[in-house]
Amino acid sequence: MMKKAYYENKKVPYYTIRDKSLTRDLHFHKEIEIVYIAKGSTVAYADTDCFPMKEGDIYISFPNQIHHYEQTELGEYYNIIVNPEIVYGAKDLLYDNIPKVNATYSNDNEVLREIVARYIKSSGEFRETMQVGLINELMGNMLPMLTLRPRVSADNTTIQNIFKYCSDNFNQKITLKDVSENLHLSRYHISHILNSKVNLGFTEYINMLRINRACELLEETNMKTSEISEEVGFGSIRSFNRAFLELNEITPLKYRKKIRCERNEK
Secondary structure, three states: OOOOOEEEEOOOOOEEEEOOOOOOOEEEOOEEEEEEEEEEEEEEEEOOOOEEOOOOOEEEOOOOOEEEEEEHHHHHHHEEEOOHHOOOOOOOHHHHEEOOEEEEEEOOOOOHHHHHHHHHHHOOOHHHHHHHHHHHHHHHHHHOOOOOOEOOOOOHHHHHHHHHHHHHHHHOOOOOHHHHHHHOOHHHHHHHHHHHHHHOOOHHHHHHHHHHHHHHHHHHHOHHHHHHHHHOOOOOOHHHHHHHHHHHHHHHHHHHHHHHHHHHHH
């Protein structure tokens, strides 16, 4: 499992994932992430805070909060990813604040659970219109239940721009100077944000993005490791293997074999 947080560059207004478990990898993105626990239990983390969650509970992370989950019981989980731009009248509020407590619990969130149930069951020709409306209804009811506090991190737009640029260009020859010149930010400021947000230097962060993508290609394709190395932006197979081993404590070929064995056992 990756021990460092990584940025996810999502490109859709909203979507929903239904699964038996939730990701253990530390990650963050510019979207809101809402998790409804229909069955099972988990511990949800937001930055340095943790929240034990059980059936009927609802968890939310705000934009750019580092979050992950430690599964305690397999079950049925609905993960709703929402771009703040579609939450009417609350975009700035969501970007400029974070919740004091990132959870609502089943004994006092009956209204929220009813809205989520309608969201999950929505269908028909105008399903997307209905779901966007229900997302706004959900947020309109959830926000008054959350105690918000101002962010104390660097400017949120700057953070998004840095991580988006890195996410869009990690498979190219990219340097800190490139990011600085394209975003008109000092190299010191970029390095400071990377260190404060993900505790990584620039080269370490780019390599982590490359290795995350390499893991996906190892899992989903039959590409050779030399092809994957080139695809994700490493200059040589040697540097690829070294970085992969450092982050995953396993070689790329052993990683692929491990994943395929685990899938065959299911």
